[in-house]
Amino acid sequence: MASSGLQLLGFFLSLVGLAATVGATLMVEWKKQYQGKTHRIFEGLWMSCSGNERTTCEFHQYLLKLPIEVQATRAVMLISVFLSTVALMVSTVGMKCTRFMDGKSESKSTTAMIGGIMFMIAGVLTIIMTSWYVKKIVDNYHETKTLQSFEFGNAVFVSWAGGLLTAAGGAFLGCRRCSRSQATSSMSSNNHLLPPMGPKSNYV
Template sequence: MAASGLQLLGFFLSLVGVAATVAATVMVDWKKLVQGKHRSYEGLWMSCAGVQDRMTCEIYQSILKMPTEIQVTRAVLPVSLLLSALAVLISTVGMKCTHFMDGVPKSKSMIAMIGGITFILSGVLTIIITSWFVNMVLSYSGHKLFRPEFGNAVFVSWVGGLLTAAGGAFLSCRRCWRTNPPVSMSSSHFLSTNHSKSNYRHSSAFQIIWTFPKTFQDSSIKLTPLLDKMAASGLQLLGFFLSLVGVGATAAATFMVDWKKLVQGKHRSYEGLWMSCGGVQDRATCEIYHSFIKLPDEIQATRIALPLSLFLSALAMLVSTVGMKCTHFMDGASQSKSVTAMIGGIMFMLSGLLTIIITSWFVKVVLQNFYHSPPLIRSEFGNAVFVSWAGGLLTLTGGAFLSCRRCTTMSSVSISSSRLLPTSDPKSNYV
């Protein structure tokens, strides 16, 4: 239990670190320049300038024209995230709380160690590139009024790298969670082993051939439930990962700015759940909403419902992880474990349904306003609507796989062809 707990602690620390690294990668304030009320920021993908909450942002059009530190950091951080994604897959197979590779414990622990080392490499890479970025910013020479500083994204990236490396250290430290003591070889063990070997040598080939059909029959009886269990675990994993992809799409849609769009020649304006933007092509001016009450009804309702859907999905992840067959949690209570997985699936389904319903209602309101407004001010629904629909459908589908007990319950009685073969019991031959 302690070993599994340390591995889970390391795994979730690494996940939090990876999330912080993702957030830092998309943040815009890697470099900042403050001149009175005017502020300008430079991120890895765009630059912004403005006063207080009103900013004009512009996406970089040329990589070669960007400063060296931004070019290098923009290339290295995605590599770090790719390493983290590989580490998540490897560690999931190797951790003690999962049923993967239970028959080969040494290989399983080695895979967990490899996953931890991969997390460490990812975290160290993030820390190194962030520190180098800070060094480059501090080395700028020039007048104080035009000398930039490093922004908050640097601290977020540092924290992400440290947490990822720390979590990987827990996973890769085999001495920290090795619980099996070394096997002591006594003289009686050698005697019993030699005696069994001698007995095996004296067994005749005729006896081996005679007992082979019965052994094969027994193995086929035991193999069928095992295959059922593997299929059930595979269906649960499929549902879980479908739901994860759906939750990611829902989270992305929640923060997208193009829920509503209005195109007037080259000028385009967008309305999201948290801010509105307007501009020409890749240059836009964005403004954060200051009053919730003044927002349109469809934006108010969607802004409340989607975070609630994400909260339900977060709870469903925790519940489903405990109840899935591929984990060791609640192995002693198989019925309760199955019910727990079903509850997690139902929560995923509720989350997906809530996302689909609120998105469909949003589209209905936009279409009603479109047909009852003058042509020049007719707003349409944007790409965020399709992302939200896709997220809700994937979450709902994954929850359906998890909540279907008939799909994932292993049959208690398996009938094979071995039951129809004659046995050595004379009573079985009585008709």
């Protein structure tokens, strides 16, 4: 029962992490810039927005003209979302609370572990890529040393949170000992119910 609870916790954390990763990928506030007191500029992976009280947004028209950190982050975030989506389906099959592969406990636990590992890879990719994106912004800020430089926005924190939650949920799902604990306990209980197979003594 405890291992099933850990699997449900890991699945829930990974699901929330996936939602946060998707939200961060679509958010426009990956980096921001303030010009004066009212004019704001936001740039995301897919579009940029600018304005005062009302902002107008437009999609990036040319992929090759985008900075390298935007191109790389966009690609890796999409890969992370894809891996998490596949891991979501794989974990659903391998979890103990589902009825898939009920007659194959060993294969079921292995499937849950594979799903957890995929979640962990997706989470680590998100964390590494987001940190590299932030590093590029900070390096550019120190190189220019002007007040008009970009700073990283709220999407960075959402992406970090999504990566951490996805990796943590995958760690719970990928715990091999947790996945096998119920099967091991059931086998040990069955062994106690079996009669002893020791040698019999013949009495005259």
